[in-house]
Amino acid sequence: MKILVPVKRVIDYNVKVRVKGDGSGVDLANVKMSMNPFDEIAVEQAIRMKEAGNADEIVVVSIGVKQSQETLRTALAMGADRAILIVAADDVHTDIEPLAVAKLLKAVIDEEQPGLVLCGKQAIDNDMNATGQMLSALLGWSQATFASKIDIDGDHALVKREVDGGMQSIRVKMPAVISVDLRLNEPRYASLPNIMKAKKKPLDEKTAADYGVDVSPRLEIVKTAEPAERKAGIIVESVDQLVEKLRNEAGVI
Amino acid sequence: MAVLLLAEVDNGALNMDATAKSVTAAAKLGDVTILCAGERCADAGKEAATIKGVAKVLVAEDPLYGHRLAEPTAALLAHLAADYDHIVAPATTDAKNILPRVAALLDVMVITDVSGVVDADTFERPIYAGNAIQTVKSKDAKKVVSIRTSTFEAAETGGDAPVETVATAAAPGLSEWVEDHVAESDRPDLTSAGVVVSGGRGVGSEDDFALIEKLADKLGAAVGASRAAVDSGFAPNDWQVGQTGKVVAPDLYVAIGISGAIQHLAGMKDSKVIVAINKDEEAPIFQVADYGLVMDLFEAVPEMTEKV
Numbered sequence: 001m002k003i004l005v006p007v008k009r010v011i012d013y014n015v016k017v018r019v020k021g022d023g024s025g026v027d028l029a030n031v032k033m034s035m036n037p038f039d040e041i042a043v044e045q046a047i048r049m050k051e052a053g054n055a056d057e058i059v060v061v062s063i064g065v066k067q068s069q070e071t072l073r074t075a076l077a078m079g080a081d082r083a084i085l086i087v088a089a090d091d092v093h094t095d096i097e098p099l100a101v102a103k104l105l106k107a108v109i110d111e112e113q114p115g116l117v118l119c120g121k122q123a124i125d126n127d128m129n130a131t132g133q134m135l136s137a138l139l140g141w142s143q144a145t146f147a148s149k150i151d152i153d154g155d156h157a158l159v160k161r162e163v164d165g166g167m168q169s170i171r172v173k174m175p176a177v178i179s180v181d182l183r184l185n186e187p188r189y190a191s192l193p194n195i196m197k198a199k200k201k202p203l204d205e206k207t208a209a210d211y212g213v214d215v216s217p218r219l220e221i222v223k224t225a226e227p228a229e230r231k232a233g234i235i236v237e238s239v240d241q242l243v244e245k246l247r248n249e250a251g252v253i
Numbered sequence: 254m255a256v257l258l259l260a261e262v263d264n265g266a267l268n269m270d271a272t273a274k275s276v277t278a279a280a281k282l283g284d285v286t287i288l289c290a291g292e293r294c295a296d297a298g299k300e301a302a303t304i305k306g307v308a309k310v311l312v313a314e315d316p317l318y319g320h321r322l323a324e325p326t327a328a329l330l331a332h333l334a335a336d337y338d339h340i341v342a343p344a345t346t347d348a349k350n351i352l353p354r355v356a357a358l359l360d361v362m363v364i365t366d367v368s369g370v371v372d373a374d375t376f377e378r379p380i381y382a383g384n385a386i387q388t389v390k391s392k393d394a395k396k397v398v399s400i401r402t403s404t405f406e407a408a409e410t411g412g413d414a415p416v417e418t419v420a421t422a423a424a425p426g427l428s429e430w431v432e433d434h435v436a437e438s439d440r441p442d443l444t445s446a447g448v449v450v451s452g453g454r455g456v457g458s459e460d461d462f463a464l465i466e467k468l469a470d471k472l473g474a475a476v477g478a479s480r481a482a483v484d485s486g487f488a489p490n491d492w493q494v495g496q497t498g499k500v501v502a503p504d505l506y507v508a509i510g511i512s513g514a515i516q517h518l519a520g521m522k523d524s525k526v527i528v529a530i531n532k533d534e535e536a537p538i539f540q541v542a543d544y545g546l547v548m549d550l551f552e553a554v555p556e557m558t559e560k561v
């Protein structure tokens with residue numbers, strides 16, 4: 001079985017983001033970018049499935065600016081076999097909406113015919129939590145979101161999902177789109193020899209136009225603002241003082 | 254404008270808090286019709302009809318909708334969508350699973366986790382773990398929107414909207430429910446509790462997490478946790494607060510042995526009063542706390558439990 005893993009280049013999760021003064025967005029010039037943490041988990045899962053003999057090829061796909069090839073190289077260094085970059089923007093500040101990403105991924109999937117798509121549950125920049133579900137709808141495939149355990153059982157997958165009430169187990173027909181949650185696995189680091197080897201793995205470069213997909217946004221960004229600041233608090237000296245303040249000043253207990 | 258709002262129904266029971274808060278947001282868009290879908294949900298439908306500001310309630314009862322699998326529920330919503338300008342739901346894990354699928358079926362963009370409604374086309378939503386608030390204007394003819402319930406007050410009850418049944422859509426037959434693993438608890442629900450007491454990695458073990466739970470019980474609070482506490486097995490996954498867990502905004506949030514990573518702050522920084530107990534005075538959590546106590550939690554928490 002072939003597994004397809006979409007990976008997104010996002011601001012590193014350790015970076016404190018800064019909203020631009022003119023309200024046009026978040027400053028991304030000269031900040032550290034990395035693979036979306038959830039996508040590392042998806043790549044790791046695909047590699048483990050291949051190591052267990054449940055998959056024979058892992059194709060990673062990224063959609064965005066040309067620099068996304070760094071993200072793809074990281075995935076190749078982890079253990080993916082082949083990469084496809086779809087250049088759909090020239091400016092690092094332009095990002096492609098989940099609906100357009102899903103349409104491009106569908107076009108890739110129509111060509112590649114994978115048996116499974118593993119994606120992240122959400123990208124930590126826009127926190128949309130949408131692409132996998134949209135892709136699954138466009139393909140008419142089954143979907144299993146927020147996976148914390150995946151077992152392949154013939155032409156079905158048994159997936160344990162993290163939901164508001166606890167956990168839910170479902171059985172989905174393959175091919176399926178599965179979006180992964182944080183506790184599915186701990187992704188490996190790429191070793192130096194593997195980073196070198198990854199440079200020679202195939203990376204195909206395409207454009208959105210090659211697939212005939214219109215990526216113009218449906219949502220116009222009116223403005224981007226800093227969230228309201230909290231007013232500074234105080235340090236109390238003792239539990240007694242804390243309880244007194246909560247009772248008499250804040251009135252919350 | 255006509256709005257179709259998917260109520261949060263779990264095992265036949267209406268989640269009144271999440272649904273009533275979404276009604277407040279949806280009422281700014283137009284006339285609200287609530288859809289209750291489930292294996293049995295006539296009672297949930299009757300209860301939803303009491304929410305003020307609701308024009309009508311639709312009930313779709315079928316085993317197909319029993320466990321809120323995405324494929325059949327999305328097909329039902331897409332099938333009903335023709336009569337509405339907006340499809341709305343509270344941003345629970347169920348709706349996060351279902352709504353993007355509905356949007357793709359309708360060829361429109363989904364607008365998730367909306368924290369403010371500006372007008373019928375324009376919405377505010379937090380991005381980058383709440384470090385920025387983006388205002389977006391949709392160009393789509395239909396809008397599919399999930400609501401961050403922690404930022405809206407619940408609509409009042411006392412209304413009496415008519416209830417109708419609707420025909421169900423065809424079964425896609427793609428996935429089946431196997432089982433739920435749900436812990437029963439007498440504590441208030443994390444996302445609607447007035448007080449939340451959360452523990453982090455500093456608590457050190459599953460056994461010691463009982464300290465957090467005791468303080469919570471004394472305060473009539475829900476229990477939360479950081480990702481590190483959940484990953485370490487001190488607390489179950491459904492207690493996680495943060496960017497990838499639950500978003501809460503109680504009157505009082507007590508963070509114990511939690512450093513205050515941006516991903517955790519994303520889930521709690523809209524709380525009215527924040528208390529932090531941490532032995533490291535440099536911990537970033539103190540920057541958002543109204544009251545900080547620099548102290549070892551193993552001393553502070555039992556003492557506080559005794560004194561509140």
Ligand SMILES: Cc1cc2nc3c(=O)[nH]c(=O)nc-3n(C[C@H](O)[C@H](O)[C@H](O)COP(=O)(O)OP(=O)(O)OC[C@H]3O[C@@H](n4cnc5c(N)ncnc54)[C@H](O)[C@@H]3O)c2cc1C
Nearest residue numbers: 006063095096097119120122123126127128129130131217
């Ligand atoms: C800097 C910046 C500028 C923006 N500018 C605009 C703008 O000008 N106009 C506008 O309309 N919108 C803009 N947006 C918003 C953007 O179009 C989308 O709303 C948002 O990026 C998509 O949500 P998400 O990435 O959180 O996807 P999610 O649905 O949360 O992603 C889930 C998973 O889908 C996969 N995935 C998602 N995207 C990709 C990708 N590109 N390549 C490969 N896999 C992917 C990954 O596996 C990921 O884990 C901007 C966003 C950013 C960050």
Ligand SMILES: Cc1cc2nc3c(=O)[nH]c(=O)nc-3n(C[C@H](O)[C@H](O)[C@H](O)COP(=O)(O)OP(=O)(O)OC[C@H]3O[C@@H](n4cnc5c(N)ncnc54)[C@H](O)[C@@H]3O)c2cc1C
Nearest residue numbers: 453454455479480481495496497498510511512517532550
């Ligand atoms: C993609 C992504 C998503 C994430 N999503 C979330 C999320 O939703 N929610 C979330 O919480 N995190 C999330 N995280 C993780 C987050 O970055 C932090 O790692 C996590 O919040 C840290 O948890 P913590 O504060 O409990 O642990 P630590 O950062 O280890 O802090 C422990 C604190 O306990 C204090 N302490 C230790 N012993 C004592 C004692 N005896 N008495 C008093 N204080 C003590 C220490 O001083 C320290 O400040 C996410 C990370 C990523 C990459």
